[in-house]
Amino acid sequence: RRVDVLVGELSSEKLAAMVERTEIPELGIVVQQLTAPLAEELGADTDTRGALITEIKPSSRAMQLRLRPGDIIIGVGDIEIARPADLSSALVDLEDFTLLIQRGNRVLRLQVTSR
Numbered sequence: 001r002r003v004d005v006l007v008g009e010l011s012s013e014k015l016a017a018m019v020e021r022t023e024i025p026e027l028g029i030v031v032q033q034l035t036a037p038l039a040e041e042l043g044a045d046t047d048t049r050g051a052l053i054t055e056i057k058p059s060s061r062a063m064q065l066r067l068r069p070g071d072i073i074i075g076v077g078d079i080e081i082a083r084p085a086d087l088s089s090a091l092v093d094l095e096d097f098t099l100l101i102q103r104g105n106r107v108l109r110l111q112v113t114s115r
Helices: 012-018 036-041 084-090
Strands: 021-024 029-033 051-056 072-076 097-103 106-112
Touching: 021 051, 021 084, 029 084, 051 084, 072 084
Parallel strands: none
Antiparallel strands: 021 029, 029 051, 051 072, 072 097, 097 106
16 A cells, blocks of 8 residues: 655745634734744744734724734733633623733733723
């Protein structure tokens, strides 16, 4: 029995297309799971966990807060954000809260208030 296998590398574009993205309408952003290679590329420790912002919607809360693609959401109030699902759950029914953002090697605390 013979099995032929073609081994190759995925381009970053193809890999990005395979990653599940989650829309967070409360902030007007799209996020994805942060991986160790992405964390390293963004200047964060490779063991950093969080939801990586990949897209900012126009006229959104995120724009008002001056969030950027590449920012990593690591907390909402006292809740640690390790993955996009954590962020979705943490924002349910919240109007005023503190958002913890990692940008490079800095952590920003942003107050988010109801509109």
